[in-house]
Amino acid sequence: MSRWSYVLKRLVLAVPVLVFALTVTFMILYLGPLDPVTAVFGQEYNPSDALQLRKDLGLVRADGSPVPLWEQYIDFMVRLFTFNFGQSWVVASEVSVSTLIWNKVLPTVWLGFWSVIVALVVGLPLGFYAGLNPNTGGDYLASFGGIVWRAMPNFWLAVILAGAISQGGFLEGYRTWIIETQVIGTPRGTLETLLMDVELLGIAMPMVDPTNFFAAVKWILPAALVLGSSSMGNEMRIGRTAVLETINSNYVETARAKGVSSWKIVSKHVFRNAMVPLLPVIMGEFYLLIGGSVLVELIFNINGLGRLFISAAFGADVTVLGALLFIFVTMTLVFNIIQDILYTMIDPRVGYESE
């Protein structure tokens, strides 16, 4: 099997996986004991309102007879795959789900982006340092720190950090450091003014406003640190062992014997090969972000997709939940495929060894 047919095979396999995962979602939402009518109207509702809602949700036909489950299922799948998400019932009454999601996507992407960056910038160098200096005090400190850091529950870390910064705790100085910013809440004002128009040679050009940019980064950084915590620990751990493994390999020894400079050995041979086991960890961060963003957004009061999910779940807003799950699962699969493609590029052995 060639390398690219391996990727193609993964691509084809993603389709049944998506269908299967969405079927599970459908079963939880529609086969489970969830009742959207009581979620919208409460325990005592007007029967005609309830009937209208059931009709709008596609649970009963116009003449009041129930729609069979398999028809609901096909309808559910077709709507998702054609990106026709319908409208929300509880979270924001009669607003289309696409609008709802689109409005909340920016804070979550901003948070996710910085959590990946923070984890990479802190985790990888620490791991590489520990791997290049094994069994020293610094290695023990970094390794132990990584293990404990990884075991910390996100929600607890968020509670402690939010408390220490915003409730007059020992990190209170962070808020007034360089620029006065908040830490709790959505950095909405600063996010939208991130770009400013600059007149350049008579043409208006969008440019990043440095002050607002810094403020927005500073605002999100504590939440990003929490969200990236477990990935940071993972990257550190795997990075350390990957470096340790390559540095003791024969080709590195050969290069050293030939007289290749140690910087060149580290940059060309050690790091590149160490990236192979690190890639799934880095790409796997995305998976951790989805679950983690719910708790972190709730505690830091960021109005993003995670909080949308929670309010949709508490309100039993079936359409919003279905759409969010569809987006999350699709994104996970897309990231998996990107990972496979990157993998085949970094490591030429992929695809051959599975034979």
Added chain:
Amino acid sequence: MSTTTAAEDAPSARRSEGEDLTLRERIAANPRPALTWGAVFALLVALEFGALASGLIVLTRTAVVGITAVIQVALEALRAPFEALGLEPVVGIVNDVLGVWETSQGRFPVTSEAGDISRDTVGKIAESKRHDAPKTFSLLWVQYQLSDFLFGLQHFTESVPTLLNREVIPNQGFKTGPAGPWKNTFLGLEPAAAWAVRATLVYVYAFLTMFWVFKAYNVYREHYRVADWTPRDDVVDRLRGHRWGQFGFVVVFMFVTMAVFAPTLGPTTAEANIESTYQNEVQYFDSESGQVEEVFVGQANAGAKSKGQGDQNVGPLSYDDYGRYHPFGTDVNGQDLFTFMVAGSRISLFVGLIAIGLSAFVAATLSLLSAYYKGLVDLATVIAADSVIALPQFLILIMVSVAFQGHWLSRVYSGGMLIALVFGLSGWPFLWRAVRGPSFQVAEEEWIDAAKSFGQRVPVTMRKHMLPYILGYLLVYGSMSLGGIIIATSALSFLGNGLGINPPTPEWGRAIAAGRNYVSTQSWHIATIPGVMIVLVVTAFNALGDGIRDAIDPESEGAEGGGAAAGGGG
């Protein structure tokens, strides 16, 4: 080492037909070491027989209710399509088997009533009068009968006196004067000291028992084993030199001890201090009136709240105004945080173990099937596993918890059963990934071919010749996933709103939620201590997993020994 001693102990027996003797015959030939070991062990068990037996019975009851609940869910799911098609006779048969009956309030397959482990089911039904007892010989009837029988047994064993008992070493007493001596405490010590004595003794006892159980292996190895050496000896030796894994083991053991001895360990009990505070009273010396007064625990709790400002704080290692000692301080409701934590460790462990057991079962079955049959079976398993992994686990957990709110399943073990089931059914692909490789490896071995040509039945081949090979890996990754389950369970309880473990049953995450607004006040302990405990326990489960992996598979030591550096080569 053991070669010489073994040879000296029973030279004649070994040389003649030693290898053919059963273990019982070998012990009969040289009973002394076994008897010594057995006598000490019997003494250890006798000291705490009541507590150990009741713990065992609670576990059995959990298993009975859990297994019957799973069958119920399966049958209910089977019933749904027949109901949709309007096939009343089939629905009726399923209902008869289940033991379901209809009332004006809906349908009642009330596992929740057997699932409440602190009450007997029949008594509860009689009290609530919501419905009659289930039909004889139905599934529900079996469940109720077994559950109530075990409940009676549990009561009986709890009445058997034990050495480490709240009554033997009491810590709840009161001062007789402003500076006067303590009354009703152990040897008149102050409550802190009395509690410390009891807690220390519990742990001394637990570690002694554990040591003695390990001793059994040594006794067996030295005196009764036929082979001088088996591969397992190397595994044990490697574990002996693995400091990091030992750290994990000790902390995990302390956690388990905490769960097993929860009612004895706390300065008070969850029942008296958290669940029914107005059915229990506390005596204390009132400095204003100058005499000993008696109030309800609920009233005392109201005066011992930790809420940050002013004098509303009872920190760790301190007494409240009612002469009650709080090792971890009190929470926002004035309840003892240490009692809350020890009671909460029970449910965390329950949920974790049930979930891991279920995941491991599914993962092992699927990986063995796909390794044996390959082809289409393998492809189907891969797709199923990839799909389950693609669903974000925590979000599914939230969704299922919301969907099942108000359903009887969400009341079994205060909601712990539902969480465990979701974890079990969504967590298996992670374990499956870990054992898939080893399963395929063992399926290639010649002995599998031999078993096939010999005509051995496939399930037997899998169980006898394939499963032992992957069991170690299951243990390693099971231990590592347990930490994640503990974190997610507490995260769910942290969210509240009907998710997670239902109050008032203590769960660590709820303490963090209660204390989240007091992190930078003097009541910092409420959110901090439970968090630190979670970090410690999760780290320990990871370390234990590392240790077992390095012991069973030394090749991997260099590959992923994040903590192995601290252990050093054994």
